[in-house]
Amino acid sequence: MKALVIYTSQTGFTKRYAGWLAEELGGEAVDLNDVKNASEERFSGYDTIVYGGWANAGKIVRAEWFLKKAPSWKDKKLAVFCVGAAKAGDQNMRNALNKALDTEQKKYIGIFYLPGGMNYEKLKAGSRLLMKAYAAMLKKKPETREYGEMISKSFDMSDRKYLEPVLKYLGNTD
DSSP: OOEEEEEOOSSSHHHHHHHHHHHHHTOEEEEHHHHTTOOGGGGTTOSEEEEEEEEETTEETTHHHHHHHGGGGTTSEEEEEEEESSOTTOHHHHHHHHHHSOTTGGGTEEEEEEEOEEOTTTSOHHHHHHHHHHHHHHHTSTTTHHHHHHHTSOEEOOOGGGGHHHHHHTTOOO
């Protein structure tokens, strides 16, 4: 299996997962900016192509690039993963992933959520302010207080174990 893992990362969590996944698949991880304008020939030698982006307001950042190309790659194993600050199994993330692909795309693209974290030191100033305000708002409501506390500071919950469903889907584990 020759695999290509394409990613975009704001604070490093998605890049980390892309590197781990490429390592597990024996492939390469590349930043989307390095391949977004590449010809189809650049992708022809791969039988597996994965896209990883970070979660932002219920969307996978820059996933539309991958999804636009995916129909021409139906002969390959395809997957998308999203990294965010929500815990594994978070219902809001499940809902967002369910909406990320249309009915046809779900037939040939696997989609996964990988818990990452929050790194305020690497966020751009505008994003940092928005996240701090969002966390403060969440902390005011009893039902979201715990999550608001969690995202009000930097943390890292990324772990290779979260790659297991992706690897299984791609046929790289038993």
